[in-house]
Amino acid sequence: MSDAPSNPTLLADANQVPARAGARIIAVTSGKGGVGKTFVSANLAAALTRRGHRVLVLDADLGLANLDVVLNLHPKVTLHDVFTGKARLDQAVIAAPGGFSVVLAGSGMVEYSRLTSEVRAQFLQVIQTLTPRYDMILLDTGAGISDVVLFSVSLAPEVLIVATPEPTSLTDAYAAIKVLATQQKRQHVRLVVNQAARPGDGRAITGQLQQVLDRFVVTDSGRPLRLIHMGDIPADPAVREAVMRRQLLQLQMPGCPAALAISQLANKIEETLLKRIA
Numbered sequence: 001m002s003d004a005p006s007n008p009t010l011l012a013d014a015n016q017v018p019a020r021a022g023a024r025i026i027a028v029t030s031g032k033g034g035v036g037k038t039f040v041s042a043n044l045a046a047a048l049t050r051r052g053h054r055v056l057v058l059d060a061d062l063g064l065a066n067l068d069v070v071l072n073l074h075p076k077v078t079l080h081d082v083f084t085g086k087a088r089l090d091q092a093v094i095a096a097p098g099g100f101s102v103v104l105a106g107s108g109m110v111e112y113s114r115l116t117s118e119v120r121a122q123f124l125q126v127i128q129t130l131t132p133r134y135d136m137i138l139l140d141t142g143a144g145i146s147d148v149v150l151f152s153v154s155l156a157p158e159v160l161i162v163a164t165p166e167p168t169s170l171t172d173a174y175a176a177i178k179v180l181a182t183q184q185k186r187q188h189v190r191l192v193v194n195q196a197a198r199p200g201d202g203r204a205i206t207g208q209l210q211q212v213l214d215r216f217v218v219t220d221s222g223r224p225l226r227l228i229h230m231g232d233i234p235a236d237p238a239v240r241e242a243v244m245r246r247q248l249l250q251l252q253m254p255g256c257p258a259a260l261a262i263s264q265l266a267n268k269i270e271e272t273l274l275k276r277i278a
Ligand SMILES: Nc1ncnc2c1ncn2[C@@H]1O[C@H](COP(=O)(O)OP(=O)(O)OP(=O)(O)O)[C@@H](O)[C@H]1O
Pocket: 030, 032, 033, 034, 035, 036, 037, 038, 039, 040, 061, 141, 142, 143, 194, 195, 196, 233, 234, 235, 236, 237, 239, 240, 243, 258
């Protein structure tokens, strides 16, 4: 869909959408664990693929990878093999059920739960090699604000925070957003509210979080970090069903409320980040 530069600029100005700049990279992350990052990453990838975009999901949750479980994939080659020089990156790129590509972390990555300069360099190299080949790269990161998580998030110009309406999830989301504003100098972060109980939950939550950010978090520009509400995904029993069956919700139950919400999220991401400048 787009020609690619040989040297993508990481952490570029996310407010500009260049016509031909290789993949847009979004880190899907959260403060609290278990809120739906992997579910959102995989199904969003399927929805964007359906719209004709070339999408790759990278399992960036090095310590506790589980994208392979959700997609029911049993990769022969993983990121671990690439990092240890046992395989080439091309061999680790595999086709997922939704028609998009994935690079899976696999077991053995536990040793990467601490960040070394070598891991940083390898990670960066992997992203730089993949960027020219796709329109969108989603990084399914771990939760929290550990060094490894923050480093994987730093590889993406765009961040999509997944939070549920529970107070614990929101407190942790706030903590993560604050770190992204102060340490990574981000001017904006995107938010999707998953497992929403009723329509309007996400907008209200975004407003509340923005108020706290306005009071307590000032970015480098002197302005508060802007929280961009990207949508809500309702709590839907079909999600758990799909996970239990190791199937993609977007493929198996495209008409259920959560799948429809993911489609809307894909529309919004397409409009915001994948539109072309003529
Ligand atoms: N919209 C939803 N409705 C109902 N259940 C959901 C929804 N989203 C996620 N879940 C449930 O939450 C579980 C955890 O989701 P997921 O594995 O995507 O979270 P995660 O944030 O990636 O977790 P981790 O931090 O461990 O990587 C899913 O297996 C599913 O059962």
